[in-house]
Amino acid sequence: MSYIVFDLEWNQCPYGKEKEVASIPFEIIEIGAVKLDQDLKILDTFHRLIKPTVYKKMHFRTKEIIRMDMEELESGLPFHQAMEDFLIWGGEEVEYCTWGALDLTELQRNMKYYHLLDMIKGPIPYYDIQKIFGIEFEKKKTSRSLEWAVDYLKIEKNNGFHHALDDAYYTALVMQKLDRDILEAYYSIDCYQNPKTKKEEIEVVFPDYSKYISREFNSKEEAMKDRKVLNTKCYVCRKNLKRRVKWFSVNTKNHFSLSYCPKHGFLKGKIRMKRTDEGKYYVVKTLKLVGEEEAMRIQAKQEMLRLKRQLKRQKGKI
Ligand SMILES: [Zn+2]
Numbered sequence: 001m002s003y004i005v006f007d008l009e010w011n012q013c014p015y016g017k018e019k020e021v022a023s024i025p026f027e028i029i030e031i032g033a034v035k036l037d038q039d040l041k042i043l044d045t046f047h048r049l050i051k052p053t054v055y056k057k058m059h060f061r062t063k064e065i066i067r068m069d070m071e072e073l074e075s076g077l078p079f080h081q082a083m084e085d086f087l088i089w090g091g092e093e094v095e096y097c098t099w100g101a102l103d104l105t106e107l108q109r110n111m112k113y114y115h116l117l118d119m120i121k122g123p124i125p126y127y128d129i130q131k132i133f134g135i136e137f138e139k140k141k142t143s144r145s146l147e148w149a150v151d152y153l154k155i156e157k158n159n160g161f162h163h164a165l166d167d168a169y170y171t172a173l174v175m176q177k178l179d180r181d182i183l184e185a186y187y188s189i190d191c192y193q194n195p196k197t198k199k200e201e202i203e204v205v206f207p208d209y210s211k212y213i214s215r216e217f218n219s220k221e222e223a224m225k226d227r228k229v230l231n232t233k234c235y236v237c238r239k240n241l242k243r244r245v246k247w248f249s250v251n252t253k254n255h256f257s258l259s260y261c262p263k264h265g266f267l268k269g270k271i272r273m274k275r276t277d278e279g280k281y282y283v284v285k286t287l288k289l290v291g292e293e294e295a296m297r298i299q300a301k302q303e304m305l306r307l308k309r310q311l312k313r314q315k316g317k318i
Contacts, residue, residue, distance in 0.1 A: 002094055002095075011059055014055060028107065033168050097126060100143065101128050108193065126187065128188045131186065194213070195282065229271065236261070250301070256301070
């Protein structure tokens, strides 16, 4: 088994969002990666430039960030070739690591565009080093920049940032400084290839929360009627808990609930509604044991929303 820390650079439509190709809003132009063994020792590096076929002019932001121009990319490989090289170089048993949660998704979106998605099986467990850095050093899920983390950990800066291989390399150096137990406990799951059937649904228990990723539904409403989606089970004792505050939505994407386990206390529920590229829906539900203060906050939030709606209705009547 080896760890593959990778980073992508991508370009987007230079003529604005209206003119973009919807199935590939971000066209990958560079892949950089570092291979680590099980002791996190660096074994090898990988780098490919990719010749664009969708957006042939650089978006001004891309140009600013990566300081590269189109002529340089002319020497790049076709995407399918770079991808093949990348997967072969990685080897059979790999665990992917990235800075943030975007790269694996965009990689697969590009693969899908070129009909290569069957080369990689999803959902994909991976390590989001940005998230784990936050959990270990800031005791919460922050989203610091890679350079911020590098400075914080006093890692020597020999190269610039925002080149795929440099960023992959720095991410690997940050990863080496993480506590191994924390790293392994807090893996992420990329669901670009989301579960389709009941059998493919995902349920995992992390040290201080549990996560459930549902199968697909035709609509948000259908999802929010499903018993399994709504279920709030204590992830410590596995007891089905009654909800003290029923699922309520803050907006159409996020729903919250509050349950109580006689043994383990308050359980906060959060459902995030996810839309697939094909217009279907699935949910990511997290359940977390919380203190009384957080429990009160959820209760208050729900009460305020109810009051707001009530006032709105009354206003409508007058
Ligand atoms: Zn319990």
